[in-house]
Amino acid sequence: MARDMRVQRGSGYRGTLWSRIRRGVGRLTGTSPARAAMMIFAVTIAVFCSLLMMPWATASGRSSVFHEALFVATSAVTVTGLTPVNTADHWSFAGQLVILVGIQVGGLGIITIAALLAISVTRNLGLRTRLVAQEGGISTGSMGETGQVIRTVVICSAVVEAALALVLIPRFIQLNDDILSGLWHGTFYAISAFNNAGFVVHSGGLGGFGDDPVVIWTIMVGVFLGSLGFPVLFMLWRNRWHVRNWSLHTKLTLQVTLLLMVIGTVLYAVMEWNNLSTIGEMSLWEKVQNSLFASVNMRSGGFSVVESNVQNAETMLISDALMFAGGGSASTAGGIKVTTIAVIWLAFLAEARGDAESTAHGRTIPTSAVRVAVSVVAMGATLVLVSTVWLMYITGLDMGRPLYESISAFATVGLTSGLTEDLPPEGQYVLAALMFAGRVGIITFAASLTVRQRSRVRYRYPEGRPMIG
Amino acid sequence: MARDMRVQRGSGYRGTLWSRIRRGVGRLTGTSPARAAMMIFAVTIAVFCSLLMMPWATASGRSSVFHEALFVATSAVTVTGLTPVNTADHWSFAGQLVILVGIQVGGLGIITIAALLAISVTRNLGLRTRLVAQEGGISTGSMGETGQVIRTVVICSAVVEAALALVLIPRFIQLNDDILSGLWHGTFYAISAFNNAGFVVHSGGLGGFGDDPVVIWTIMVGVFLGSLGFPVLFMLWRNRWHVRNWSLHTKLTLQVTLLLMVIGTVLYAVMEWNNLSTIGEMSLWEKVQNSLFASVNMRSGGFSVVESNVQNAETMLISDALMFAGGGSASTAGGIKVTTIAVIWLAFLAEARGDAESTAHGRTIPTSAVRVAVSVVAMGATLVLVSTVWLMYITGLDMGRPLYESISAFATVGLTSGLTEDLPPEGQYVLAALMFAGRVGIITFAASLTVRQRSRVRYRYPEGRPMIG
Numbered sequence: 018m019a020r021d022m023r024v025q026r027g028s029g030y031r032g033t034l035w036s037r038i039r040r041g042v043g044r045l046t047g048t049s050p051a052r053a054a055m056m057i058f059a060v061t062i063a064v065f066c067s068l069l070m071m072p073w074a075t076a077s078g079r080s081s082v083f084h085e086a087l088f089v090a091t092s093a094v095t096v097t098g099l100t101p102v103n104t105a106d107h108w109s110f111a112g113q114l115v116i117l118v119g120i121q122v123g124g125l126g127i128i129t130i131a132a133l134l135a136i137s138v139t140r141n142l143g144l145r146t147r148l149v150a151q152e153g154g155i156s157t158g159s160m161g162e163t164g165q166v167i168r169t170v171v172i173c174s175a176v177v178e179a180a181l182a183l184v185l186i187p188r189f190i191q192l193n194d195d196i197l198s199g200l201w202h203g204t205f206y207a208i209s210a211f212n213n214a215g216f217v218v219h220s221g222g223l224g225g226f227g228d229d230p231v232v233i234w235t236i237m238v239g240v241f242l243g244s245l246g247f248p249v250l251f252m253l254w255r256n257r258w259h260v261r262n263w264s265l266h267t268k269l270t271l272q273v274t275l276l277l278m279v280i281g282t283v284l285y286a287v288m289e290w291n292n293l294s295t296i297g298e299m300s301l302w303e304k305v306q307n308s309l310f311a312s313v314n315m316r317s318g319g320f321s322v323v324e325s326n327v328q329n330a331e332t333m334l335i336s337d338a339l340m341f342a343g344g345g346s347a348s349t350a351g352g353i354k355v356t357t358i359a360v361i362w363l364a365f366l367a368e369a370r371g372d373a374e375s376t377a378h379g380r381t382i383p384t385s386a387v388r389v390a391v392s393v394v395a396m397g398a399t400l401v402l403v404s405t406v407w408l409m410y411i412t413g414l415d416m417g418r419p420l421y422e423s424i425s426a427f428a429t430v431g432l433t434s435g436l437t438e439d440l441p442p443e444g445q446y447v448l449a450a451l452m453f454a455g456r457v458g459i460i461t462f463a464a465s466l467t468v469r470q471r472s473r474v475r476y477r478y479p480e481g482r483p484m485i486g
Numbered sequence: 487m488a489r490d491m492r493v494q495r496g497s498g499y500r501g502t503l504w505s506r507i508r509r510g511v512g513r514l515t516g517t518s519p520a521r522a523a524m525m526i527f528a529v530t531i532a533v534f535c536s537l538l539m540m541p542w543a544t545a546s547g548r549s550s551v552f553h554e555a556l557f558v559a560t561s562a563v564t565v566t567g568l569t570p571v572n573t574a575d576h577w578s579f580a581g582q583l584v585i586l587v588g589i590q591v592g593g594l595g596i597i598t599i600a601a602l603l604a605i606s607v608t609r610n611l612g613l614r615t616r617l618v619a620q621e622g623g624i625s626t627g628s629m630g631e632t633g634q635v636i637r638t639v640v641i642c643s644a645v646v647e648a649a650l651a652l653v654l655i656p657r658f659i660q661l662n663d664d665i666l667s668g669l670w671h672g673t674f675y676a677i678s679a680f681n682n683a684g685f686v687v688h689s690g691g692l693g694g695f696g697d698d699p700v701v702i703w704t705i706m707v708g709v710f711l712g713s714l715g716f717p718v719l720f721m722l723w724r725n726r727w728h729v730r731n732w733s734l735h736t737k738l739t740l741q742v743t744l745l746l747m748v749i750g751t752v753l754y755a756v757m758e759w760n761n762l763s764t765i766g767e768m769s770l771w772e773k774v775q776n777s778l779f780a781s782v783n784m785r786s787g788g789f790s791v792v793e794s795n796v797q798n799a800e801t802m803l804i805s806d807a808l809m810f811a812g813g814g815s816a817s818t819a820g821g822i823k824v825t826t827i828a829v830i831w832l833a834f835l836a837e838a839r840g841d842a843e844s845t846a847h848g849r850t851i852p853t854s855a856v857r858v859a860v861s862v863v864a865m866g867a868t869l870v871l872v873s874t875v876w877l878m879y880i881t882g883l884d885m886g887r888p889l890y891e892s893i894s895a896f897a898t899v900g901l902t903s904g905l906t907e908d909l910p911p912e913g914q915y916v917l918a919a920l921m922f923a924g925r926v927g928i929i930t931f932a933a934s935l936t937v938r939q940r941s942r943v944r945y946r947y948p949e950g951r952p953m954i955g
């Protein structure tokens with residue numbers, strides 16, 4: 018974006034179409050990087066929607082209907098994984114390739130844009146706070162310019178995805194594929210996993226690989242790494258296990274991620290232990306492995322070995338909570354993000370202890386961070402509530418499945434209770450809007466709240482303390 | 487409490503039982519007013535539970551089983567209104583009288599204790615903040631000592647309840663009661679309404695009075711006044727419509743209460759308009775009247791003209807949200823309280839505008855108020871989530887009804903999806919614990935968070951800003 022702006026200012030060619038476009042983009046990004054991010058995502062989705070409308074994109078050779086193409090394009094670019102049609106059966110190879118490219122573009126896009134917004138936030142914060150924002154792991158000091166961010170993100174993604182593919186491809190070939198199919202499946206799942214996309218290209222989903230530890234663990238590692246977020250991966254890559262050098266953001270992200278992963282695994286295992294439709298008949302080790310897989314994927318991956326709606330209803334409610342929590346900031350995971358939860362928890366701890374400020378790892382968390390965190394949670398809860406009511410209204414169902422599907426869309430998880438397939442177009446539009454809001458909305462919302470110029474306080478009102486509770 | 491402590495210090499009689507009790511109470515309240523409040527409530531519930539276990543308390547003359555007596559005693563003292571047995575059919579007149587006394591004691595108790603906790607908070611806050619706390623409408627300056635608080639609360643309750651009874655008694659006599667029954671019914675509903683208890687003494691509930699505007703409106707006014715809370719009533723009584731003199735607490739409470747009331751009425755009317763089981767067949771005016779009645783009672787009254795489980799599922803979800811919100815602080819209404827919502831909303835507004843501080847009505851809201859508010863919401867959401875999962879587990883139901891019943895218990899609303907009657911004892915214990923936590927827990931939790939000594943900051947950590955969203 019910064020590059021665009023430089024072109025805009027320096028350009029002598031005022032007449033050509035190209036320079037006009039660049040100027041337009043420059044003006045857009047100059048006035049509001051957050052709005053620009055939304056525009057870029059909307060345009061990208063529109064492009065992939067058009068591609069998926071093509072007759073060559075489907076297996077049958079007949080064009081998809083608009084609302085299905087829009088839904089799948091949105092789902093791919095927002096790396097959600099919800100889909101009203103079976104990816105393996107409905108689309109041709111070309112169609113599946115379009116989806117895969119959509120996932121890769123969307124995943125890279127969201128990481129890059131989040132990172133760039135963080136830099137733009139840093140720029141607007143002034144020198145003292147800029148040093149502070151370096152604690153977020155992203156800053157001009159450590160990252161350099163726009164171009165360098167993009168280059169680092171792309172290299173980082175490519176390296177991890179290549180590593181995953183190198184494990185998956187031989188395994189798929191070994192299991193039952195020919196070489197070409199193995200290459201395709203391995204590549205697809207590597208990209209789908211690291212981007213937390215949750216799309217599958219087997220018509221039975223991952224059901225057939227539930228007992229294969231190589232496939233299960235590789236996908237799990239990919240999803241886990243992807244869900245940490247670029248700032249954390251970058252920090253780990255630079256500092257390895259020198260924990261002292263880790264940023265506050267990295268420490269908090271890892272702590273909450275691991276905590277939620279353990280909680281999810283234990284709860285899933287306890288509640289599904291004897292459910293014959295899920296893990297009830299498995300061996301002890303497989304029960305643990307599948308509980309861990311379910312837990313990791315609940316918080317955003319969206320891959321599942323068993324269908325969600327054969328789980329107990331209370332397992333789905335626990336999933337609701339973990340899906341809403343989501344993964345790391347500037348990652349391909351969605352939700353309200355783990356650092357949001359950390360900031361709220363630290364605020365609570367500070368109150369309980371009677372401390373005037375909330376602190377963690379030798380750092381003071383600024384008050385405005387608590388307010389941004391609360392705003393993000395309130396926005397998410399409101400969107401999910403409205404969507405759930407609407408889906409209940411048009412389907413006539415009790416709240417379990419509409420809530421699950423709404424949270425899955427908002428948090429771009431992609432786990433499904435089977436409702437997405439059954440929804441009429443007006444329901445699919447709502448979920449598509451929710452995916453968009455959950456993906457692009459949350460990031461830009463938080464960034465624009467953080468970046469707002471603090472108006473200088475000219476006069477200060479006396480304090481007023483309403484009773485609470 | 488203050489009086490008890492003086493007795494303790496000044497007393498020369500060390501031997502008598504009475505002075506020992508007073509000394510014990512004094513020590514208890516001296517160390518932690520919050521813990522004392524919980525003890526007092528627990529003991530009160532135990533007493534009423536014993537009374538309801540007596541053979542003379544039931545219509546059949548056989549003792550109630552323990553878990554039912556405990557549940558009804560808890561429901562009465564916490565002014566909730568949930569009950570596993572039909573109040574009119576199961577209990578004798580004496581049993582119903584015990585329940586009514588339980589409601590009155592519980593209602594007065596909760597208002598008084600909340601007010602006294604507010605004073606104790608004020609005392610601990612130091613002079614500057616004490617002036618601030620007067621904005622809450624409660625302070626030693628304006629209210630005087632413990633005894634005076636209790637006297638004012640009792641007089642205030644008695645006056646409003648008498649006024650309600652004076653309207654209801656003649657109406658019940660006129661409708662179909664003899665004079666004694668009319669006196670009893672009028673008194674019962676007056677007390678039940680003002681204390682937001684939601685208990686009814688007609689075996690068909692209020693269903694028979696749904697088309698009687700006198701009964702409906704009188705109960706509605708009683709519930710509304712009770713839900714505002716004592717500080718607001720006191721402020722209104724002292725300052726009438728001189729809005730300039732109202733405290734911040736009063737203004738925020740009235741604003742949010744009216745806003746939620748209107749939202750609830752509109753949503754209820756829209757969603758139930760054509761539901762033949764609820765308001766579908768009524769005249770336009772009756773539809774509006776009953777929607778308003780439902781809206782007022784959702785936020786804590788707990789009276790209902792129609793059964794909740796004949797409502798649309800999405801209406802119940804909206805109810806969930808409004809029940810969770812609740813009424814005013816230091817009132818007989820439960821929930822997280824309207825000022826909690828106001829503080830969170832103001833924090834969001836401040837962020838969106840880019841203000842460094844959140845302000846309302848010419849007052850700055852202290853940062854710690856935001857953190858207390860967030861803590862209260864997080865505590866409530868966690869309790870409700872755990873209870874819902876547990877109820878789903880023991881009943882095997884989808885989440886709609888378990889969630890509704892859990893929120894109704896936590897927010898001491900008393901609306902029921904019919905689940906309470908069907909629950910096994912272990913389910914009833916969970917709901918009883920939730921009523922207790924929602925009633926006493928929230929108040930003492932918020933007070934003890936607010937009252938904590940702020941530890942002086944000896945050294946200050948540098949700021950660290952994790953990414954959010």
Ligand SMILES: [K+]
Pocket residue numbers: 096097098213214215317318319429430431
């Ligand atoms: K996903």
Ligand SMILES: [K+]
Pocket residue numbers: 565566567682683684786787788898899900
């Ligand atoms: K109630």
